[in-house]
Amino acid sequence: MSAIDLLLHLGNLLMPAIGVSMALVLLGKLLWRRALASVGWARLLRWAVLAGWGGMLLGLLWTGRDGKIAVHGLTVAGVAVGVWWAGFVRPAR
Numbered sequence: 001m002s003a004i005d006l007l008l009h010l011g012n013l014l015m016p017a018i019g020v021s022m023a024l025v026l027l028g029k030l031l032w033r034r035a036l037a038s039v040g041w042a043r044l045l046r047w048a049v050l051a052g053w054g055g056m057l058l059g060l061l062w063t064g065r066d067g068k069i070a071v072h073g074l075t076v077a078g079v080a081v082g083v084w085w086a087g088f089v090r091p092a093r
Helices: 003-031 043-061 068-089
Strands: none
Touching: 003 043, 003 068, 043 068
């Protein structure tokens, strides 16, 4: 495997969590406009992406491979927990 192939594989592994995080942060900022007004976009996105990657890693360790529904479910659950944590439990002051 060449270096470019490795880079493409890593990008394809990490991008679903980034895409879901962007969508959920946008939706969260629209639905909970007042509750999340004091929390910045970057903070929400950072926590969502990191928690999504954590869920993905947990799913990979549990199932042993990428692309399973359980891995995607844990990724989405991780993103949701990240937004919840950054926006409602520990909002920026």
